[in-house]
């Protein structure tokens with residue numbers, strides 16, 4: 056994991072992980088079970104409010120971390136603790152190594168600490184000839200296997216009981232059954248000896264309380280209690296981001312941390328230690344206690360206006376639990392040391408650009424992590440920010456550079472799309488018209504996991520004049536924002552919608568100066584191109600003349616609503632906000648604003664069991680959950696719920712071309728879920744999702760069809 | 775969150791019992807300390823012999839039961855030793871717990887507080903024997919006065935600060951027996967701490 060690998064070898068690792076059947080099944084089961092246990096744990100609570108409290112407490116503590124550190128040191132020193140400050144990982148290792156040597160410690164027991172993983176502490180101590188034993192069961196298992204943890208809370212989640220049984224058979228020299236209770240007892244016995252022999256104990260800390268100089272440690276197994284009780288020396292390694300003012304703050308964070316981590320109301324043990332406690336074997340009658348505060352780039356992050364919120368992380372691991380990519384590839388591929396969405400971000404800061412540059416692309420931008428983050432961190436946004444920063448520092452890859460360049464000029468971009476239409480002609484599948492059979496050179500062969508649609512003969516922008524029906528006394532005037540995929544690949548989605556607009560007396564304008572919304576540029580780390588197109592779009596629409604800006608693409612809607620104001624906050628904040636205010640997704644416009652009635656229709660277009668795939672940018676991006684269900688019912692079809700309606704389909708724009716194998720697995724899981732529901736039809740509200748889902752259905756020969764909500768409401772069979 | 779002033783002692787005890795049971799703690803009731811001690815000894819009588827965790831060290835007589843009661847006050851400990859006299863196989867201790875690294879059968883401690891909304895015990899563990907008794911025992915019995923149950927940790931911040939904030943303090947929140955889900959996320963009880971947790975709620979202090 057240490058070597059600086061290129062994207063290709065990283066992809067090979069992803070492939071291996073996808074081939075690991077156990078891992079896949081374990082992760083799948085976990086993803087589904089986690090959702091329910093988290094819901095139960097928070098039942099009856101206002102989760103958003105709790106998260107906000109935690110975010111506020113952490114944000115204030117980060118801003119005040121210098122003063123908190125000073126206060127802590129003063130208190131703890133008065134209690135008799137030796138407090139050390141480590142600027143870098145190496146400093147921390149050196150300090151702890153010296154403590155071991157000074158105290159003559161030959162054997163060390165450790166309880167789980169991600170911070171110790173971050174600095175590779177074990178390796179350092181072992182090089183000094185000290186025996187280090189991890190005592191958390193999962194951590195001990197991965198230590199024996201010479202691996203790193205694959206989850207921040209459940210380090211050995213990638214392993215089966217059989218693998219653990221084999222490992223324990225080796226360790227004990229006797230055959231061990233693959234029975235979990237028995238395996239746990241093996242660890243209990245093997246490790247008890249280690250606890251008793253240890254000269255020194257090392258822990259992390261979940262909380263460091265400045266007002267009292269107290270550290271708080273949460274565990275389930277009880278190992279941290281033994282680590283801080285039996286040996287004569289205790290060293291706690293604590294990131295400065297763990298500082299909080301008071302016990303009440305820690306208790307507030309602790310209300311959400313275990314619930315978010317594992318769905319537990321609270322961990323079995325929370326231990327509060329304020330200075331050296333009694334130790335009957337120590338000469339002074341008190342344990343020798345050291346606290347090593349680690350910076351390792353944290354103050355720099357704290358001072359960064361964009362990234363400071365990274366330190367609001369309480370290490371609950373939830374952002375991995377819900378991540379569709381993590382679920383497919385596991386933790387060793389979804390982080391360097393820190394895992395999940397937060398790992399994609401912090402790897403850059405703690406372990407450098409080389410370790411971060413591939414990782415940071417492995418995100419579909421689905422927003423599932425943000426929706427559960429205990430610290431209220433805007434994770435997907437920061438992942439894109441890091442991506443852009445890495446590209447600015449290490450150079451932009453050709454493809455992304457080209458995209459950026461092309462997007463800057465709308466005319467160039469659109470004429471390229473038109474040329475691509477001509478270039479694809481010889482490649483079109485003769486029998487099944489709408490799909491490209493072979494892919495143009497720019498796509499890799501493993502991109503073939505879904506059938507790609509062809510670029511339309513005539514883009515929507517060239518059809519608009521003909522479709523446009525002027526209305527007297529319109530109920531609303533709207534600007535239709537098409538997005539590039541619908542404009543050039545699926546103009547029929549917009550054509551269907553035009554029928555509805557006409558029926559409801561809505562005056563439609565189509566600003567010809569509109570371009571791509573800019574999200575693809577953001578997701579390829581091309582921030583400046585994204586800003587340019589955002590400004591072009593602002594210029595294209597005359598806000599005074601329209602009531603709403605309606606888009607049939609949930610990704611565009613979400614990006615125009617949340618992304619563009621962020622991008623333009625130093626350029627055109629007022630205009631961007633006014634623009635964002637008028638943007639509504641299609642379903643909300645038709646159902647809640649126009650208020651369409653149930654359709655009266657008969658024949659083939661009604662009575663079908665219809666599942667909905669909720670685009671990430673609709674449910675999490677815009678908070679729209681049930682409106683599309685109502686529209687499905689109004690169309691005369693029967694809405695059927697699916698287990699993972701709001702789970703990503705794996706498209707994620709450039710994600711699906713960078714990591715096609717992972718994208719395909721996420722897609723397959725999605726399609727399986729729909730198949731299980733027995734639906735005849737799968738409806739969604741984003742052309743990117745249609746592209747992914749329809750392509751997957753065609754390639755895998757699934758028995759249901761895919762369409763956009765507009766096509767469901769206004770079928771082709773009707774005039 | 776329930777309002778602190780409305781939660782009657784009885785209601786709090788009921789919530790505490792329910793939440794503690796959810797994490798596989800067994801909650802018992804006793805009207806006073808004498809009854810609580812009787813119950814403790816009854817639990818000890820049912821307990822299977824110790825499974826020693828250390829290969830090294832002296833072997834324990836399988837007919838013996840070690841009971842540690844480090845934090846009972848003087849009268850309480852006296853009372854328990856009197857009761858134990860009727861059971862010659864019980865070896866009652868209150869200190870030197872380091873002599874039993876392989877484990878002890880039972881640790882009985884008083885708890886300072888209970889927290890209803892999570893079924894948590896708060897135990898002042900400043901002295902090493904209390905700590906070891908609750909860590910090395912196979913069965914932990916905690917005696918908790920109903921009047922010491924509070925609604926949430928946050929609602930008793932002041933009381934907790936008194937415990938936690940003092941120099942040399944080692945305060946333990948204990949919720950259920952020790953547990954892990956590190957192998958295949960399957961819950962297993964009893965890792966490095968007790969295999970069982972019993973809580974005896976006492977009406978009168």
Ligand code: SF4
Nearest residue numbers: 378418419421422424
């Ligand atoms: S946005 Fe989605 S894919 Fe990206 S890290 Fe978060 S959960 Fe994973």
Ligand code: SF4
Nearest residue numbers: 368369371372374428
């Ligand atoms: S980033 Fe948020 S969800 Fe992820 S571990 Fe940190 S607090 Fe938990």
